[in-house]
Amino acid sequence: MHLGWLIFYLASVGSASAAGNCSYKALLEHLGLGNDDIQMTSLRPVFKWKTPTFLFLDLFVTSITEVNEKAQSLSTQVTILLGWVNEYTVWNPDDFCGITLCSVKKDMVWTPDISITESIKTEFATMENQYVQLQNQGAVVTSNTFAVTTACKMNLHQFPFDVQSCTFTFQSPIHSSKELVISPFSDASFLTLSSKKAFQTQGEWELLSINTSKANVTTLGETQDQLIYKITVKRRPLLYVINFLMPVFYFLILDLASFFIDSAGGEKLGFKVTLLLSISVLLLLLQDMLPSTASDIPLIGESFSALNIILLTDAVKDTKSPPDSETDRHEERLYALDLLKQILVELQAAAAHQNQQERKCLSWTRVATIVDVIFNFLYVTTVIVFLIMLFKAWFP
Template sequence: MKSLRPVYNFSNPTEVLVDLFVTSITDVDEKAQSFATQITLILGWINEFTRWNDSDFCGLQTCTIDKDKMWIPDITIAESIKAEFASVENPYVKMFNFGGVILSETLVLTTACKMDLYEFPFDVQTCELTVQSSLNSIDELTVSPFSDASFMTASSKKSFQTQGEWELLSITVSKSNMSTLGYVLDQLKFQINIKRRPLLYIINFISPVFCFLVLDVASFFMNSAEGEKLGFKVTLLLAISVLLLILNDTLPSTAKEVPLIGVFCSVIFILIGISILESILVDFLMARGDQIEDSTSTVTDTAKDSNCLADPETDQSEERLSTLDCLKQILIEFRNAANPKGDTRTTGCWHRAAMIINVTFIVVYILTIVVFLIVVSKAWFTV
């Protein structure tokens, strides 16, 4: 009764009806690609050896007995990495007078789940739980759903015990077969569709990076004197690099496609880096123009000081150098007479070039940001 499959004719397979209800999602590990859930698994089958006439037993139609005294189908979860009972193992099964047997188990499962994190943190994942027999072929044992998918979904949502990062969307079920060791196993695949609640990642990643980008645009209106503007931009770049390091600990490194949040942070990191290079170039041009202006003022002051060479109180050694200084003064006067505004125009050219580059870069920079944000938003929120 316990060791043999409960049928009179062994050419007839035993059909096991299965219901699976998800009562909580305890953990989803993106790096390990694992999915931890608490499920209630209900199994039902016909035991042809335990039928009785209820009228012979005072109308008794059901009874509960120790499951160790009954034949139990060897049903397993194919994707299971680790499984344990949620509380105490249920030691009983319920029997019906027509031969039906029902077993209910609440399990905590950790299963493998292939995840597509391209739209992280606005992603929807589908994890499979495959119910099958360990050794009995399809000629000996078959598995079929007891309830339809809509009932299992509604019951799971009603009994859901956690309100964490993940939301249960639906449970779908399908049948399949698998060939192994020369025989075919009957399988029942439960697809659990879950959706991530992205609020935490919006607050911790997307909003700060977007604010850093807005601050970088606002920094173009800062005074670039004494390097304060450049230092501010470098600080923003370092802040984004810290967020990228934190993000690296969350996402798996074996993903086929770079997640959009990684693209979002990396592109903004590159844009701020380019704006820092532009600030360095503009500061260089402005400093170059100021340097020419300072040198012109120094030459003019030198020319004015040379007028003091004719002072009768100078000593004889200074008088010997007066001829050379006078020649220098004559050359300076000739240059100023030939091009009285040349240095001013040169200084203005450097400053004007710096302003043109700065204004052009600001316009192109803002347009690039707007286009990039539109493209990323469409990719993230495409239904």
């Protein structure tokens, strides 16, 4: 009888003990968290100091807020996922009613010091995540969304059909590669696909790819791990094509059509001057929107300047039209008739002089016609070569 009561008592105590272990509080007490233990909060979480801490990182680009070509900077919103191994936060789920995950505040455990070396300005895009997630195998996971402005060297020669590549280099300012090993958690294709799905803006820039690579850098005699993310973005050129490229091509077509205008009446020269003024106004508008740097000049600016020179040369050519001596001949005839009344000999001399002038005018007219045909051929050839070279430069 007493033996039965003893078995019942022991079973009751065991059940109560098992029920007590089914709480996060019991798990935290088992792990030694919440006691401001310097070993848990400040020191690298390894049993042996020679053992490196393995940090895994993922970078997701959720939006591109600004690309400043003159300042050579890229502003993005990114989500950074961090995971590392903590040898002190390992437990057996069977001892705690199957608990495998537990969320605690960041200040209760050690967190790695990671920074972006290209960062000009970094701030939390949303409220800072105050928690990390503990897993029973010893993994610690956390994530945050940042608004990051980074330095980015840009090549604007192919504007507006340019593709820019900017890097995010993650590195610990303190720990060497013997203490902290940084590696990517996901591959490049997964990061690219996930970022495109989560992309929140459809502005001027399109995300093409995210690539990862690892490198080492030596600082103060110590080698440190670097994880480099290469962000490749492409400009959407539709706005610039409609506002600038199409009008320029229209001007070229109108200038080619002006070859069929008769130059005797003066309308051709006025038409060319109007085209020249129009392209000059377009250049002034382009100056406000054209990105510029100290070393790279956009190809579109060079092409507009070349086009302006071509139109100016064509307009100057048209000002040198063949001499029109009809009025002079008429005055000479009247003068010759007056002289005929006085002296017959002077009439013969005037007639000879008139024939000589007509032969000179005819020869100059032929020379001007030949020069005009040659210039028109060279002009059309120059425009075709110019457009072919421009197309190859934009779309190699």
